[in-house]
Amino acid sequence: MSRQPTPTSPRAWVEVDLGALRRNGAALATRARVPLLAVIKADGYGLGAVRVAGALEPLDPWGFGVATVAEGIELRDAGVSRPILVLSPVLSEEYAAVRGASLRPSLGGASTIAEWARTGGGAWHLSIDTGMNRAGIPWTEIGALHDTLRDAVPEGAYTHFHSADLNDESTGEQLRRFRCALEALPSRPRYLHAENSPAIERGEASPWDLARPGVFLYGVGGGDGATMSPEPVAHLRARVIDLRTVSDGDTVSYGATWRARGTRRVATLGIGYADGYRRALSNRGVVLLNGQRVPVAGIVTMDMTMIDVTDAPCEIGDVATLIGRDGDDVLTVDDVAATAQVLSYELLVGLKLRVPRVYVNAAGDTAAAAVEAAPATLR
Ligand SMILES: *Cc1c(COP(=O)(O)O)cnc(C)c1O
Numbered sequence: 001m002s003r004q005p006t007p008t009s010p011r012a013w014v015e016v017d018l019g020a021l022r023r024n025g026a027a028l029a030t031r032a033r034v035p036l037l038a039v040i041k042a043d044g045y046g047l048g049a050v051r052v053a054g055a056l057e058p059l060d061p062w063g064f065g066v067a068t069v070a071e072g073i074e075l076r077d078a079g080v081s082r083p084i085l086v087l088s089p090v091l092s093e094e095y096a097a098v099r100g101a102s103l104r105p106s107l108g109g110a111s112t113i114a115e116w117a118r119t120g121g122g123a124w125h126l127s128i129d130t131g132m133n134r135a136g137i138p139w140t141e142i143g144a145l146h147d148t149l150r151d152a153v154p155e156g157a158y159t160h161f162h163s164a165d166l167n168d169e170s171t172g173e174q175l176r177r178f179r180c181a182l183e184a185l186p187s188r189p190r191y192l193h194a195e196n197s198p199a200i201e202r203g204e205a206s207p208w209d210l211a212r213p214g215v216f217l218y219g220v221g222g223g224d225g226a227t228m229s230p231e232p233v234a235h236l237r238a239r240v241i242d243l244r245t246v247s248d249g250d251t252v253s254y255g256a257t258w259r260a261r262g263t264r265r266v267a268t269l270g271i272g273y274a275d276g277y278r279r280a281l282s283n284r285g286v287v288l289l290n291g292q293r294v295p296v297a298g299i300v301t302m303d304m305t306m307i308d309v310t311d312a313p314c315e316i317g318d319v320a321t322l323i324g325r326d327g328d329d330v331l332t333v334d335d336v337a338a339t340a341q342v343l344s345y346e347l348l349v350g351l352k353l354r355v356p357r358v359y360v361n362a363a364g365d366t367a368a369a370a371v372e373a374a375p376a377t378l379r
Pocket of ligand 1: 041
């Protein structure tokens with residue numbers, strides 16, 4: 001893609017399409033037919049939690065899910081006023097900070113629930129473990145909480161699926177356990193929720209009150225068994241910062257793993273594994289350049305990645321797309337993650353802050369245009 005450089009233009013950046021993100025959110029809400037508890041932990045899966053929260057505002061989500069108290073405080077400091085649920089267990093020493101920022105903790109044990117109530121209480125959600133064995137009260141032990149829960153009534157209760165993307169029996173079994181656990185509660189909490197992205201993509205209208213998607217919002221999904229797929233949201237770009245012709249037999253990069261057969265043209269992109277472009281993409285990755293797919297040549301280095309541009313038009317300053325869309329072609333996060341043999345989630349959250357996030361609101365979302373008036377702005 002060709003693009004006018006600006007004096008501040010970095011050598012690599014992540015273009016975050018907030019319009020696409022919002023449309024992905026709208027598609028999820030339409031499918032689940034309940035309000036979203038949008039998961040924006042890990043800085044909005046690396047794309048910028050505050051901007052993501054702002055972009056989802058027009059969808060009127062119930063609230064936002066984060067992993068840590070600090071993530072919740074960041075949102076409050078930025079003016080986010082909707083409910084924020086901390087999904088990971090919080091330590092009792094964090095309760096004051098949780099309350100100070102009006103966050104909702106996830107609690108899952110008699111002593112933590114009692115401690116929360118004793119130190120002042122406030123809205124909280126009961127985390128019920130139906131097989132993940134990571135956090136929450138085991139579904140078989142809810143009965144023991146009966147008295148505690150009569151005194152400290154949770155606003156919500158939820159469980160988390162471990163294999164909703166695998167299309168196996170486990171999600172159904174976890175649902176059965178969740179229903180069982182809910183029956184053992186002294187009263188029905190106002191907000192019940194369970195589905196993550198893979199469950200929504202494979203499901204119908206939610207039987208619960210909220211849906212709790214994360215990764216689909218950011219353009220990852222649509223795998224086996226899914227009946228909806230997201231628009232790409234993250235576009236990783238890097239500029240050509242060097243260009244040379246190499247002769248037959250010349251090698252490229254560390255370890256000399258790539259060797260020219262005949263005369264080749266090799267371009268250097270200003271991005272490397274210190275930016276989150278995985279070293280595992282060495283000699284395997286492809287990038288989009290001026291309407292063509294071109295291969296990574298040699299080992300990805302910390303700050304630079306070489307590509308073989310013999311068959312593509314290429315000049316210094318050109319912009320290559322390493323993830324995302326360029327013209328009619330797309331390298332999805334899933335595609336690149338598969339080539340790098342990492343999880344899509346890992347690739348996305350692994351994009352380093354050295355790569356600035358540039359926010360755009362692509363056409364096709366007029367309602368959003370008023371909300372996100374700003375064009376590409378550096379964060
Ligand atoms: C991360 C997380 C989610 C979102 O999961 P996705 O697969 O990204 O949709 C939902 N619920 C909990 C408890 C989580 O930790």
